[in-house]
Amino acid sequence: MLVAVLQDKLVDALYAERRSDYVCPACHQRVGLRHGTRVQPYFAHRPQAPCTILSEGETPQHIAGKRQLATFFADWGTITLEHVLPAIQQRADCWVARPARSPVALEFQCSPIMTRHVLARTRGYQKLGVQPLWILGSRYAQQKLGWSLIERFAMRLRGWGLCLLFWDVRRQRLRIDHHLYQDALGNYHGGTAWLTGLAELIAGAQWPIPEPVLDYPLWRSKLARDLHLRTAGVLAVQEHLYPLGHHLLDIPMALATTAKTVPLFGQGLLVWRALVAAKLFALPTQNVTAATVDRLAEACFAIVGGHRRTVWLTIDRTLEIAKRHLMADLVSQGYLRETAGGWAIQRQLGWPGEN
Ligand SMILES: [Zn+2]
Numbered sequence: 001m002l003v004a005v006l007q008d009k010l011v012d013a014l015y016a017e018r019r020s021d022y023v024c025p026a027c028h029q030r031v032g033l034r035h036g037t038r039v040q041p042y043f044a045h046r047p048q049a050p051c052t053i054l055s056e057g058e059t060p061q062h063i064a065g066k067r068q069l070a071t072f073f074a075d076w077g078t079i080t081l082e083h084v085l086p087a088i089q090q091r092a093d094c095w096v097a098r099p100a101r102s103p104v105a106l107e108f109q110c111s112p113i114m115t116r117h118v119l120a121r122t123r124g125y126q127k128l129g130v131q132p133l134w135i136l137g138s139r140y141a142q143q144k145l146g147w148s149l150i151e152r153f154a155m156r157l158r159g160w161g162l163c164l165l166f167w168d169v170r171r172q173r174l175r176i177d178h179h180l181y182q183d184a185l186g187n188y189h190g191g192t193a194w195l196t197g198l199a200e201l202i203a204g205a206q207w208p209i210p211e212p213v214l215d216y217p218l219w220r221s222k223l224a225r226d227l228h229l230r231t232a233g234v235l236a237v238q239e240h241l242y243p244l245g246h247h248l249l250d251i252p253m254a255l256a257t258t259a260k261t262v263p264l265f266g267q268g269l270l271v272w273r274a275l276v277a278a279k280l281f282a283l284p285t286q287n288v289t290a291a292t293v294d295r296l297a298e299a300c301f302a303i304v305g306g307h308r309r310t311v312w313l314t315i316d317r318t319l320e321i322a323k324r325h326l327m328a329d330l331v332s333q334g335y336l337r338e339t340a341g342g343w344a345i346q347r348q349l350g351w352p353g354e355n
Contacts, residue, residue, distance in 0.1 A: 001058070002066060003082045004031050004043040012081070013041040026053040026084045026091055039063060053084065055091050061137055062110045065169045066093045069106055069135060072167075072174060075198050076104065088124035092132075105130050108167060109153075110137030118152045119311050134165065135174070141166045145177060145188045147307070150263050154180055155312040159204015162262065162313070163190070178205050181260040183212040185219045186268025189260075214258065223248055233305045237271055240303055244282045248274075250353035254333055259325060262318045266305030273326050275300040281335075281349050289342040297323045 002013050004022040011022065016033050022043060024031050029051070031043040039060045045051050056062055070079045076096045083095030083105070092105035105125050118134070125132040134153045143149055145164075154162050161179035168175060173194045180190040191209035195201050226234040227248065238248045251274040261269050276296050280288060301319060308315050327343065330336040336343040 001025075001031065001043040001055070001082055002063065004033075013043055016041065016043075024051055025082070026086075027051050036060075040067070053089050053091050056093075056109070056111050059110060061169050062093075062108060065108045065110070065135075065137060065167050068169060068172050069108055069167060070094050072172075073104075073106065073198060077101075085124075085128065085130075088128060090121060090124050092125075092130075103130050105132045107132060107134045108137065109134055110139060112139070113152070115152050115311065122311050136164065136166045138168070140164075141168065141175065145180070145190060147263070150180065150188075151307065151310045154263070154310060157201075159202075161205075174201065176201070179209050180263050182263045182265050182268055183214060184257045184259060184261075184269040185214055185216075186265065186271065187212065188263050211258075212260075214256075220249060233267060236303055236305075237267065237275060240275060240300075241278055244278050246274075246278050246351045247353050250351045252277075252349055252351055254335075254349060255326075255329075257325070257329070259322070261322065262313065262315065264307040264310065264313070264315050264318070266301075266307065268304070269322060272300050272304045272306070272322065275303060276323075276326060277330070277349055278351075281345065283345075286345045287339065287341065287343070288336070288345065293323060293327065293342070 001024065003010050003025060004013070004016070005011070005025050006022050010025065013033060016022070018033055022031050022033065023029060024045060029045060029049050031045050033041060034044050035041050040063050042058050042063050044058065066081060070081055073079060073094065073096050077098035080095040080097070083092045085092065093108045094106035096104040096106065098104065107121065122132050134155070136153060140149060149164055153164050157163050160176060163176050163178040163180060166175040173196055176193050176195060177190045178193065180188065182188055189212050191205060191207070193205065223234060227238060234248065241248055251270065255270060255273045255277055257269060257273065259269060265272065279296050279300065280293070283292070297319060306315065327336065331338055331343070334346055335349050337346050
């Protein structure tokens with residue numbers, strides 16, 4: 001902790017004298033002032049009496065980062081370090097009281113944390129009308145962009161789309177991975193910008209991010225390898241295709257698309273389209289209702305490892321759009337015809353491996 005209470009006043013560890021009567025602002029237990037050679041001064045609970053409010057163990061990165069973030073966000077409003085919210089038993093690393101707008105709670109996350117804890121803390125802040133902002137430390141900055149980061153921390157910011165925020169203590173800069181999405185082959189993408197000041201964050205992304213190039217040969221060779229290794233996710237899809245006489249490596253190019261999705265789509269839009277189409281053309285009827293398509297879309301979304309929600313967003317609209325586009329593509333290519341009650345199958349969709 002950077003702040004303790006001495007005789008009913010908050011004291012910053014940077015300016016604190018050595019004495020024995022500091023207490024924790026949250027739990028009111030005794031805390032001691034610590035100095036290190038590599039660490040800026042901070043207050044610590046006694047090991048036998050840890051804080052009752054969950055907070056991150058102090059590391060040089062966490063201590064330095066909190067102060068740097070307080071400087072970075074200073075123009076946004078009045079900053080308080082380690083603001084305690086007794087109502088939800090939480091302590092924000094930095095608190096920004098913005099004039100005439102909801103306050104912001106900055107969480108500088110350096111240590112591992114489980115999704116349900118991120119969710120609980122986020123909902124706790126939201127319940128109080130506070131906007132939480134998760135900013136990630138070096139442990140997370142080294143990770144490859146993927147579901148694990150997105151599930152917990154990806155949020156929408158004006159001008160940046162769906163994004164992740166990282167604070168680099170050494171460079172004293174904010175990294176923002178922005179406009180995150182998945183391409184149709186399931187790969188995760190986004191732009192990366194390094195920001196030196198709050199004005200740049202408020203301004204939003206200045207350059208469009210490049211369109212993805214879909215590398216089908218690479219995608220196929222990964223699929224083949226995963227099938228060979230019997231990777232659970234890929235195997236689950238193949239197990240649904242096999243009884244229909246199809247193979248994952250033979251997905252018809254008629255289903256190819258350059259559409260992007262929110263990054264909740266598991267193995268990606270193309271595999272989902274293939275699975276929906278395979279099941280649709282295997283129906284024991286020529287007439288397909290909207291309810292049937294809904295059912296297939298949901299079932300196949302689960303099979304491709306799609307996720308219904310993250311801490312910050314839900315899939316609903318994306319799945320709706322994906323469904324509409326698939327049906328429109330199948331109609332425009334003459335496989336389906338629109339009818340009063342839905343669609344009628346005009347001709348079968350051939351898979352290359354079949355004869
Ligand atoms: Zn405490």
